[in-house]
Amino acid sequence: MEGLKESMIPSYLYSSKFKTGFSNDHLVSNKGNSSKSTSFLSSEMDPVEKRGFVVAAPSEPGKIKMFSPAYYAACTIGGTLACGTTHTAVTPLDVVKCNMQIDPVKYKTISSGFGVLLKEQGLKGFYKGWAPTLLGYSVQDIALCPFEAVKVRVQTQPGFARGLSDGLPKIIKAEGVAGLYKGLTPLWGRQIPYTMMKFASFETIVEMMYKHAIPTPKEECSKNFQLGVSFAGGYVAGIFCAVVSHPADNLVSFLNNAQGATVGDAVKKLGLWGLATRGLPLRIVMIGTLTGVQWGIYDAFKVFVGLPTTGGTPPATAAK
Structure with missing residues (x-):
């Protein structure tokens, strides 16, 4: 009315x-x-x-003022929903990817990796580590490290634990709390460049899409169309994210899989080329997909609460 x-x-x-x-x-x-x-x-x-x-002018109920505390709270909620759910959704890809990184002789290719996992562990094997994945990628940063340690062990060592509830205390009992954080440095080495590339490339890609590929100005496009652009831009950004962060991702998997392992051991066993490429094709598919969906969910939530979608050419400032 x-x-x-x-x-x-x-x-x-x-x-x-x-x-x-x-x-x-x-x-x-x-x-x-x-x-x-x-x-x-x-x-x-x-x-x-x-x-x-x-x-x-009439007031606009339900709208959130840009850059207000409510704006940042909404963005935080949207980011939490986007990261936790998408990483959990691609758990089957993550399980195969981690096993390809740890045991490339057994898990030689993507297709054979899925076949071996299905034959030995059944469908439930594809969802090992979903709980630490959901919690870890919802909270991110230092809080992600212990969950990542449990996830890698559960996914790559059959019989180690059923999941988070018994895997977490088992690591603490064997290695102490420090055992949960031994992969912290490579985790930072993965997450920091990943996050920088994720935001920087996404903004640039979306802006270029609206400038050179889409004839209609962003503000004249429908919200559904803008969300489609967010997904496409996010997928391309995810490819760049996967490439720049993959060596550190191999280190995280290696260190969390073997007790007492060091970065030097990983470099010696995998080599620099192995660190940069082992499991990369599957991770590109995984990170591209989840990053595209993340931006889609994030922007859909922003639209739901009355905020504009991310990226694109900013609206022109009114002349004074």
């Missing part, structure tokens, strides 16, 4: 300030002094108001 009321009133009648100069007291006090009244109104009204009668 509020929207109907707004649509019945021309937009040029709205003003952020309600100062028409038409108060009854003023008209009474200036009765018989038209020149004075005209002078007063001309000096008091801004250019918009000089066109005619102006009413106050």
Whole structure:
């Protein structure tokens, strides 16, 4: 109903300030002094108001002010939903990828990796480590490290533990709390360049898409179309993310799989080329997909709460 009321009133009648100069007291006090009244109104009204009668702009309930605390809270919730759910959804790819990194002789290719896992562990084997994945990638940063340690062990060592509930205390009992954080440095080496590339490349890719590939300005595109652009831009950004962070991802898998292993052991066993390429094709598919879906979910949540989608050419500033 509020929207109907707004649509019945021309937009040029709205003003952020309600100062028409038409108060009854003023008209009474200036009765018989038209020149004075005209002078007063001309000096008091801004250019918009000089066109005619102006009413106050209606409020927009449910909208979140940009860069306010509510804006950052909404972005945080959207990011949590996007990261935790998408990483959990691609757990089967992650399980095969980790095993290809740890045992390339047994898990030689993507297709054979899926076949070996299905034959030996059944369908449930593809979802090993889903709980630490969901929790870890929802909270991120240092809090991700212990969950990642449990995830890798559960996914690459059959019989080690059923999941998070028994895997976490088992590592602590064997190696202490420090055992949960021995992969922290390579984890930072993976997550920091990954995150930098994720945001920097996404913004650039989306801006280039709207400039060179999409004939319609972003603000004139439908929200569904903008979300499609977010997914496409996110997928391409995910490919770059996978490439720059893959050596560190191999280190994380190697260190968390073997007790007492060091970075030197990983370099010696895998070699620099192995660190950069082992399991990379599958990880490109995995990271590309989840990054595209992440940006899609994130922007869909922003649209749901009344915020614009991410990226693209910013709207032109009104001339003063």
